Amino acid sequence: MEENEAQNEGLEFNSRIDLSQLQSAVSQIQTELGKVIIGQERMIELLIISILANGHSLIEGVPGVAKTVTAKLLARTMNVDFSRIQFTPDLMPSDILGTSVFNVKTSEFEFKKGPLFSNIILIDEINRAPAKTQAALFEAMAERQITMDGTEYTMEPPFLVFATQNPVEQEGTYRLPEAQLDRFLFKIDVNYPSLEEEVQILESKHNNKHVVEEELVNPVLSAVEIEEYQKIIKEITVEKNLITYIASIVNNTRNNANLYLGASPRASIALMDASKALAAINGRDFITPDDIKKVAPPILSHRIILTPEREMEGLTASQVVQQIVESIEIPR
Numbered sequence: 001m002e003e004n005e006a007q008n009e010g011l012e013f014n015s016r017i018d019l020s021q022l023q024s025a026v027s028q029i030q031t032e033l034g035k036v037i038i039g040q041e042r043m044i045e046l047l048i049i050s051i052l053a054n055g056h057s058l059i060e061g062v063p064g065v066a067k068t069v070t071a072k073l074l075a076r077t078m079n080v081d082f083s084r085i086q087f088t089p090d091l092m093p094s095d096i097l098g099t100s101v102f103n104v105k106t107s108e109f110e111f112k113k114g115p116l117f118s119n120i121i122l123i124d125e126i127n128r129a130p131a132k133t134q135a136a137l138f139e140a141m142a143e144r145q146i147t148m149d150g151t152e153y154t155m156e157p158p159f160l161v162f163a164t165q166n167p168v169e170q171e172g173t174y175r176l177p178e179a180q181l182d183r184f185l186f187k188i189d190v191n192y193p194s195l196e197e198e199v200q201i202l203e204s205k206h207n208n209k210h211v212v213e214e215e216l217v218n219p220v221l222s223a224v225e226i227e228e229y230q231k232i233i234k235e236i237t238v239e240k241n242l243i244t245y246i247a248s249i250v251n252n253t254r255n256n257a258n259l260y261l262g263a264s265p266r267a268s269i270a271l272m273d274a275s276k277a278l279a280a281i282n283g284r285d286f287i288t289p290d291d292i293k294k295v296a297p298p299i300l301s302h303r304i305i306l307t308p309e310r311e312m313e314g315l316t317a318s319q320v321v322q323q324i325v326e327s328i329e330i331p332r
Helices: 002-014 020-034 041-052 067-076 093-097 131-135 138-143 195-207 223-234 240-254 265-281 289-300 308-312 317-327
Strands: 056-060 082-086 098-103 108-113 120-124 145-148 151-154 160-165 184-189 259-261
Touching: 020 041, 020 067, 020 223, 020 265, 041 056, 041 067, 041 160, 041 184, 041 223, 041 265, 041 289, 056 067, 067 082, 067 120, 067 160, 093 098, 093 131, 098 145, 108 151, 138 145, 184 265, 184 289, 223 265, 240 265, 240 289, 240 317, 265 289, 289 317
Parallel strands: 056 160, 056 184, 082 120, 120 160
Antiparallel strands: 098 108, 145 151
């Protein structure tokens, strides 16, 4: 009886917002990426969620697991401006933000915009740039604007940063500041492909000898459509008890014996927004506890810091997040 009532309730919810076009667009993106990328479904799903939730993503994994390629091809599925910035130890803030140049004709300084002024930004090896260059991203990522010489320059929507980093190599790298990590909606951990997937990768490379893989991927979304879908995501229903559930998860990180630093209110907002996007992808205009539980690890794991004792014991941030999620009673 209760199951039928739940189904009827779901049907009632689904009739409120038409999500068919959004689902179709997501399916088309997955199809386009599938022409080149084999496996990595979890990474692709989280990146699509970050676009719909208007959030930035940090992609972490060892070299060669298609982090940069996936982000680059995902940007290609959208008919928007794209910039790729290779971070290096000698990169200066002006190299990404832009600089004022003196115009001899007008006898005035003119601001020449840097590569950060684009829609989709791919920052490769973000942890190779020093602190002053990392800090130059703070305002742009949080407020979608840049202040130079007292003048504010607004980033054209959509403005999304996809950044990659290698967790293994330490020489010539700089640890990202907590303030910057907090501005990333997701930290996506990318693992090695399975044996079957690696065989498919080799076969694909062998069969497509003279094919430029990038040209296989076609744009399916415009900037206007992205903005429209992001607005739809905001209309997804969130029940009061689920808002309390999200707040309880994040609050627990601040009172957890295993943690030195807990998550900020920005993490609570990220949990809610990402859950809305996941629900919409699945054709629902309401979120469920399962949506929250699914997006919690990639949202919280990079926002918390373990105590030295727990870190020495080999405990990971993802394990602590999983423990927290499982310890809090699911609302009924």
